[in-house]
Amino acid sequence: MPPPAGTSRQRAAKDVVDVLNEISTLLHTGLDRTTLSLCVSLIENGVNPEALANVIKDLRREAQALEETDGH
Template sequence: AANDSKRRAARDTIDILDEISTLLNTGLDRQTLIYCVSLIENGVKPEALANVIQELRLQNER
């Protein structure tokens, strides 16, 4: 039951982040958000991650 509760909480968190991402028009899909959350939970600085995403988008536009 505790595992189910944790899974439900994680899913709810991703649902909320996905809604915020859509409202802010970030262009990040649900799976990318899951990867970002995982990276941040494992110690990656959010600002650094945002910079990498921006740089990748700039390179993709070239």
């Protein structure tokens, strides 16, 4: 008896996140598995990947600026 369809889809999704996590680690993106999963979900739902990347970069810059401000 084959596994339920939902199970194979979940396994495929996990495999994709595993590969993306490996690539993310190799490229030193600083994105964890949860963040990668959220990004994939957003892109699958129509978010422009370049716009998403720009938002992530902007958020990182803002976080860095806040850390520098709080540190002084």
